[in-house]
Amino acid sequence: MGKPTGFVEYKSIVSSCRDPLARVKDWQEIQETFDEQLLKQQASRCMECGTPFCHTGSLINGKVSGCPLHNLMPEWNDLVYRGLWQEAFQRLNLTNNFPEFTGHVCPAPCEGACTAGLVSDPVTIKNIELQIIEQAFAQGFISPRPPQVRTGKKVAVIGSGPSGLACAAQLNQAGHSVTVFERSDRVGGILMYGIPNMKLDKKIVQRRIDLLQQEGVNFLTSMEVGSNCDALSILREFDATVLCIGSTKPRDLNVEGREYEGIHFAMDFLSHNTKSLLDSDHADKSYITAEGKDVIIIGGGDTGTDCVATSLRHNCRSVTQFEIMPCPPTTRSVDNPWPQYPNVYKQDYGQQECSAIFGCDPRQYQIATKKFVGDKYGQVKEIHTVQLEWVKTDNRWNCQEIAGTEKVWPAQLVILAMGFLGPEENLLQQLNIQQDPRSNISTSANSYATNIPGIFAAGDARRGQSLVVWAISEGRRAAKECDTYLMGRSDLP
Ligand SMILES: Cc1cc2nc3c(=O)[nH]c(=O)nc-3n(C[C@H](O)[C@H](O)[C@H](O)COP(=O)(O)OP(=O)(O)OC[C@H]3O[C@@H](n4cnc5c(N)ncnc54)[C@H](O)[C@@H]3O)c2cc1C
Numbered sequence: 301m302g303k304p305t306g307f308v309e310y311k312s313i314v315s316s317c318r319d320p321l322a323r324v325k326d327w328q329e330i331q332e333t334f335d336e337q338l339l340k341q342q343a344s345r346c347m348e349c350g351t352p353f354c355h356t357g358s359l360i361n362g363k364v365s366g367c368p369l370h371n372l373m374p375e376w377n378d379l380v381y382r383g384l385w386q387e388a389f390q391r392l393n394l395t396n397n398f399p400e401f402t403g404h405v406c407p408a409p410c411e412g413a414c415t416a417g418l419v420s421d422p423v424t425i426k427n428i429e430l431q432i433i434e435q436a437f438a439q440g441f442i443s444p445r446p447p448q449v450r451t452g453k454k455v456a457v458i459g460s461g462p463s464g465l466a467c468a469a470q471l472n473q474a475g476h477s478v479t480v481f482e483r484s485d486r487v488g489g490i491l492m493y494g495i496p497n498m499k500l501d502k503k504i505v506q507r508r509i510d511l512l513q514q515e516g517v518n519f520l521t522s523m524e525v526g527s528n529c530d531a532l533s534i535l536r537e538f539d540a541t542v543l544c545i546g547s548t549k550p551r552d553l554n555v556e557g558r559e560y561e562g563i564h565f566a567m568d569f570l571s572h573n574t575k576s577l578l579d580s581d582h583a584d585k586s587y588i589t590a591e592g593k594d595v596i597i598i599g600g601g602d603t604g605t606d607c608v609a610t611s612l613r614h615n616c617r618s619v620t621q622f623e624i625m626p627c628p629p630t631t632r633s634v635d636n637p638w639p640q641y642p643n644v645y646k647q648d649y650g651q652q653e654c655s656a657i658f659g660c661d662p663r664q665y666q667i668a669t670k671k672f673v674g675d676k677y678g679q680v681k682e683i684h685t686v687q688l689e690w691v692k693t694d695n696r697w698n699c700q701e702i703a704g705t706e707k708v709w710p711a712q713l714v715i716l717a718m719g720f721l722g723p724e725e726n727l728l729q730q731l732n733i734q735q736d737p738r739s740n741i742s743t744s745a746n747s748y749a750t751n752i753p754g755i756f757a758a759g760d761a762r763r764g765q766s767l768v769v770w771a772i773s774e775g776r777r778a779a780k781e782c783d784t785y786l787m788g789r790s791d792l793p
């Protein structure tokens with residue numbers, strides 16, 4: 301530990317974001333760069349406690365506590381405090397292939413498990429992680445590292461989200477020839493076409509893809525395996541296959557009026573917007589616009605927040621976000637103790653922007669949609685809702701409608717952001733891949749092997765809708781198992 305009194309002397313300061321009123325006028329990164337001296341101070345708040353929980357990545361009450369990648373943050377915090385950026389990068393690189401992604405978008409379960417958080421604010425681990433990798437790029441510590449020896453084995457990775465990229469990176473380092481098949485026109489999965497540019501700049505995603513390409517990974521885009529690219533011929537051509545196809549079936553809301561125009565899934569709204577931005581700076585108008593509309597987003601999670609921020613940048617007239625659950629408390633409740641992930645009220649970037657423009661958080665809690673109503677042209681014009689109350693009976697929470705709380709909301713654009721129901725089935729059926737009761741790809745416990753020898757699975761397609769940090773972790777673990785299958789042993793971490 302570089303400075304034993306660090307956490308006593310210095311208050312926690314998270315890196316600042318651009319002014320919400322200014323940043324909603326563009327699509328550039330919201331995050332500002334951090335002063336190096338300040339960052340060193342922040343790193344010195346890490347106590348290197350005897351039994352750190354920040355890197356455990358264990359599940360408590362179904363939620364992750366600590367980092368799923370088991371990042372070695374006590375070590376790199378100390379190195380950052382001492383200004384040893386290269387050594388800090390080497391430690392970080394041992395466990396995380398893409399700290400620039402997690403440093404931008406991870407909800408940081410590590411910080412929820414930080415011991416300093418018991419008595420004060422946690423160490424700002426995520427900010428420090430991001431600065432280590434950005435320093436590494438800026439100072440030239442990162443250059444393409446193609447493997448010195450090739451094994452002669454060929455692996456197909458299907459899907460190029462964070463799990464596919466991590467898996468490809470690891471297998472390539474093991475010396476296998478890796479081809480990544482991606483059905484979109486750009487590589488990156490949700491990193492590219494889900495999370496908007498202001499939260500994760502696509503130049504950052506492309507910088508890593510370019511590096512992987514220079515290291516020898518082969519990317520084939522606009523190739524949908526099982527559709528315009530024959531699945532069985534891939535099995536014949538490659539020695540092993542890893543399915544990293546994500547959880548892409550959106551949850552629908554089948555209430556009266558669902559058929560009206562103007563009701564869209566969140567991924568259609570977000571992906572078309574980013575594609576149009578990247579292709580033509582929105583000049584092609586090939587996206588669903590929120591301009592001048594009352595927008596209602598059904599779903600209170602990360603995806604819904606991205607839709608709020610995107611609608612604001614389109615100059616919507618109003619934006620409201622419906623959440624079925626109650627508003628979380630402002631501090632941890634008794635049944636959510638440290639080191640669990642803290643389920644507390646906070647405003648993410650989209651809600652902060654909405655508050656700055658309209659003076660209020662866009663979220664409406666404990667609300668259910670009863671029906672959509674349209675105009676004579678078949679276009680949605682309003683949503684009818686009712687308030688809910690959550691009641692615990694027989695140790696289970698159930699929701700009930702509260703009579704007399706019915707309300708009508710004007711809405712010309714409705715976005716459904718209620719999560720995903722597992723991977724698409726076409727490819728899985730062609731390959732006879734077994735699925736579990738939740739429709740995710742089935743593997744035995746602690747294994748990434750499917751029921752078909754030589755076919756592995758990783759990421760949201762196996763785990764269910766999750767986080768970027770889990771996808772990277774799954775990609776790494778699946779790569780190790782695949783490497784063992786090919787070589788009889790594996791030196792991959
Ligand atoms: C809008 C949105 C915002 C999110 N924000 C965050 C966040 O801020 N922080 C966070 O940690 N997590 C976030 N998540 C969750 C996170 O992005 C996912 O958990 C993660 O991307 C899963 O990675 P993956 O590699 O398993 O799948 P994906 O990223 O979904 O990638 C799967 C890829 O497979 C491709 N594919 C599918 N089928 C085929 C086929 N047959 N042939 C070829 N290619 C195919 C798809 O086109 C896609 O590119 C968000 C999710 C969404 C939807």
Ligand code: SF4
Pocket residue numbers: 366367368369370371373402403406407408409410411425426429769
């Ligand atoms: S990847 Fe996420 S959980 Fe792990 S150290 Fe980084 S911010 Fe924390």
